[in-house]
Amino acid sequence: GQQVQQSPASLVLQEGENAELQCNFSSTATRLQWFYQRPGGSLVSLLSNPSGTKHTGRLTSTTVTKERRGSLHISSSQITDSGTYLCAMGPNSAGNKLTFGIGTRVLVRP
Amino acid sequence: DPKIIQKPKYLVAVTGSEKILICEQYLGHNAMYWYRQSAKKPLEFMFSYSYQKLMDNQTASSRFQPQSSKKNHLDLQITALKPDDSATYFCASSLGTFNYAEQFFGPGTRLTVL
Numbered sequence: 001g002q003q004v005q006q007s008p009a010s011l012v013l014q015e016g017e018n019a020e021l022q023c024n025f026s027s028t029a030t031r032l033q034w035f036y037q038r039p040g041g042s043l044v045s046l047l048s049n050p051s052g053t054k055h056t057g058r059l060t061s062t063t064v065t066k067e068r069r070g071s072l073h074i075s076s077s078q079i080t081d082s083g084t085y086l087c088a089m090g091p092n093s094a095g096n097k098l099t100f101g102i103g104t105r106v107l108v109r110p
Numbered sequence: 111d112p113k114i115i116q117k118p119k120y121l122v123a124v125t126g127s128e129k130i131l132i133c134e135q136y137l138g139h140n141a142m143y144w145y146r147q148s149a150k151k152p153l154e155f156m157f158s159y160s161y162q163k164l165m166d167n168q169t170a171s172s173r174f175q176p177q178s179s180k181k182n183h184l185d186l187q188i189t190a191l192k193p194d195d196s197a198t199y200f201c202a203s204s205l206g207t208f209n210y211a212e213q214f215f216g217p218g219t220r221l222t223v224l
Contacts, residue, residue, distance in 0.1 A: 041198055042215070044215075045213070096204060096213070098155060100153040103152075
């Protein structure tokens with residue numbers, strides 16, 4: 001079945017440092033969608049990217065669907081960036097079912 | 111104002127009982143979904159609906175039944191509850207079920223079955 005692998009599993013940053021989160025997937029995807037999951041559990045959509053590079057604020061998503069990989073770059077990390085970042089792949093079949101990775105847990109320290 | 115409402119936020123049930131999880135979206139979307147997140151597991155797709163019709167069902171058990179009374183509502187009825195059903199259930203929506211449609215998630219309902 002389709003699988004999404006995220007790395008690293010966890011990451012500790014000093015405030016102001018940059019970070020790169022990786023996402024690899026086992027089947028052809030039409031896009032990657034990145035989410036931030038708050039410590040309380042709610043999900044926030046960050047970026048949805050079929051291919052190439054997309055930016056929002058301090059976040060940059062890069063997707064290379066042919067190579068079945070993507071990344072999320074966080075620049076100038078802030079304490080409020082702490083939480084879990086989830087990568088989800090969109091299918092190449094109808095229905096728009098998302099397949100999620102287990103996430104990368106990020107802790108930003110002052 | 112929250113655009114996707116899920117009720118209740120927390121739910122405790124006894125084994126064998128039946129519960130309904132409520133989801134309403136005010137984004138004007140035509141597609142709605144249910145996902146489940148169990149402890150230490152990835153979010154798992156359950157159902158997708160488009161214009162109130164079932165598009166995809168990845169849940170083996172018939173104990174889980176989505177119900178759509180309006181285009182912006184997709185409730186989830188769970189019968190004969192088991193402790194393994196304990197999880198956080200997320201509702202999501204998107205403009206349509208085409209593959210590039212970005213999905214937006216509700217805050218979740220955390221279900222505990224004793």
